[in-house]
Amino acid sequence: MKLRKSLYVHIILSFGIILLFLFLVANMYFGHIREYIITTLANQNVIGTDIQSRREIIGKAFSGLNETLAISVIFGLVIILVVVEYIIKPIRQITNATKQVAKGDFNVNLELKRKDEIGELAENFNKMVKELKNNEYLSKEFMSNVSHEFKTPIASIQGFAKLLKDDKTTEEEKIEYLDIIIEETERLANLSNNIQKLSRLENKDIVKLEDEIILDEQIRKCILMFNQKLDEKNINITMDEKNLKVISNEELLQQVWINLINNAIKYTPEDGLIEVKLEEKEKYVIVEIKDSGIGIDEKKQKRIFEKFYQVDSSHATEGNGLGLAIVKKIVELHGGTISVESKVGKGSSFKVNLPKNNKT
Numbered sequence: 449m450k451l452r453k454s455l456y457v458h459i460i461l462s463f464g465i466i467l468l469f470l471f472l473v474a475n476m477y478f479g480h481i482r483e484y485i486i487t488t489l490a491n492q493n494v495i496g497t498d499i500q501s502r503r504e505i506i507g508k509a510f511s512g513l514n515e516t517l518a519i520s521v522i523f524g525l526v527i528i529l530v531v532v533e534y535i536i537k538p539i540r541q542i543t544n545a546t547k548q549v550a551k552g553d554f555n556v557n558l559e560l561k562r563k564d565e566i567g568e569l570a571e572n573f574n575k576m577v578k579e580l581k582n583n584e585y586l587s588k589e590f591m592s593n594v595s596h597e598f599k600t601p602i603a604s605i606q607g608f609a610k611l612l613k614d615d616k617t618t619e620e621e622k623i624e625y626l627d628i629i630i631e632e633t634e635r636l637a638n639l640s641n642n643i644q645k646l647s648r649l650e651n652k653d654i655v656k657l658e659d660e661i662i663l664d665e666q667i668r669k670c671i672l673m674f675n676q677k678l679d680e681k682n683i684n685i686t687m688d689e690k691n692l693k694v695i696s697n698e699e700l701l702q703q704v705w706i707n708l709i710n711n712a713i714k715y716t717p718e719d720g721l722i723e724v725k726l727e728e729k730e731k732y733v734i735v736e737i738k739d740s741g742i743g744i745d746e747k748k749q750k751r752i753f754e755k756f757y758q759v760d761s762s763h764a765t766e767g768n769g770l771g772l773a774i775v776k777k778i779v780e781l782h783g784g785t786i787s788v789e790s791k792v793g794k795g796s797s798f799k800v801n802l803p804k805n806n807k808t
Contacts (some may be wrong), residue, residue: 462531473519492560510656515642538566541698542573554581580607599631643770657782659698663735664691666698667724692733695805700778707771707800708737715741715796732784738797744790752788796801 507525538560545556554575560570608625611617617625664687671678671685678685694701712722720740744752753776779786782801790796 456772462538465538466527469523471489494517535566537561538570541568542566545573549577549580588756596757598636603637604632605629639770657696659695659696661696662691662699663694663726663733664689666702667705667709667735670702670709671724672783673706674709674713680691681713681716681720682719683713683716683720683722685722685724688726690726690728692728693804694733694802696782696802701782701802704775704778705737706710708800711771711798712737712739712741715739719739721759733802735800735802737800738795740795743792743794744788744796746791749790750789754787 464509494750541560545558548556553578553641558573559566561572570675608629611625612622667687671687677683709722709724716722716739720741723736723738725734725736725738753772755770755773776786779800785801787799788796789799
C-alpha cells in the first residue's frame with residue numbers, strides 16, 4: 449500500500465518554514481541590536497550623552513532592519529512561488545488532459561509520480577480514461593456486430609423476395625424461399641428482442657428478488673419446452689431431485705435455464721447426453737448444466753460471455769451471441785456467478801452459483 453503525503457502537509461510545511469525563517473531572522477537581528485545598544489551605552493556616559501547622540505546610537509542599531517525584512521520577504525515569496533508552482537503545474541496538466549478527453553482523445557496518460565491528492569487524482573484520471581477508451585471500443589464493436597447481424601438476414605430476405613417475383617420460379621421453389629424468408633424474419637425478431645432485453649438488463653443495478661422458487665420445478669418446466677428438439681436429436685437429459693428453494697426473480701431466472709439448456713442442445717450431437725446437477729451449500733446453491741457436445745476451445749472460453757461473441761465463427765449454428773451475455777447479467781443481478789469448464793470434443797459444463805436468500 450502506497451503512503452500518501454497530503455497536499456495540506458506540503459502547504460503547511462512550506463508556510464511553517466517561512467514563518468520559522470522570519471522568526472529566526474527577527475530573533476537574531478533584535479538580539480544583535482540589544483547587544484549593540486547595551487555595549488554602546490556601557491562605553492559612554494549615558495547621563496552626559498545628548499539626545500542627538502542617543503538618536504544616532506539607536507539609528508545605527510536599527511539601520512539594517514529594513515534590509516533584513518526585505519530579504520526575509522523576498523525569501524518567503526520565493527518559497528511561496530515554488531510551492532504554488534508545485535501545486536498549479538500538475539493541475540494545469542490535468543486540465544489540458546481533460547480538454548483532450550472532452551474532444552474524444554482517449555490516448556491521454558498523465559505521468560505524475562506523486563504521493564499526494566494530486567497524484568491520486570492523476571492515477572484515477574488515467575483509470576477513467578482507460579475505462580472510457582474500453583467503452584468506446586466496446587461501443588464501436590457492438591454497433592459493428594449489430595450491423596453485421598442485421599445485414600445478413602436482411603440481404604437474404606431481399607434476395608429471396610426478388611426471386612419470388614421471377615416468373616420462372618416454380619411453386620416448390622416459392623414455398624422454399626418463403627420458408628427461408630420466414631426463418632430470417634424470425635431471426636431478426638429474436639435478435640431485436642435479445643438486444644432490447646440486454647439493454648434493459650444493463651440499465652438495471654437492482655431487480656426485485658422476492659419470488660420463492662423451487663429450482664427443480666422451474667428447470668423441469670424449461671426442459672419441457674425443448675421436448676421436440678430433444679426428440680429430434682434423440683438427446684437424453686437427466687436431472688437431480690433436490691427440492692432446492694431460492695429467493696429470486698422468477699421470470700429472469702427462467703431465462704437463464706432456457707438459454708443454457710438451449711445452448712446445450714444446440715451443441716450436443718445426436719444420441720448425446722445432457723446432465724442437470726443440483727447442489728446445496730449453506731448460503732447458496734449450485735446448478736450445473738453439462739453436455740456431451742463439441743466443447744469449447746480454452747481461448748474462446750475467456751470470451752464466451754461477451755456480447756455477440758460466438759463459439760462457431762462460421763455462423764453455421766443458429767444464434768447471435770447474446771444469450772450467454774444475458775445469462776451472465778441476470779446471474780450477477782441475483783448476486784451470483786457463472787463459470788464454464790470445457791474440453792474440445794468432450795463437452796461443456798456451465799456452473800451457476802446463486803445465493804439462497806437474496807431478497808431485496
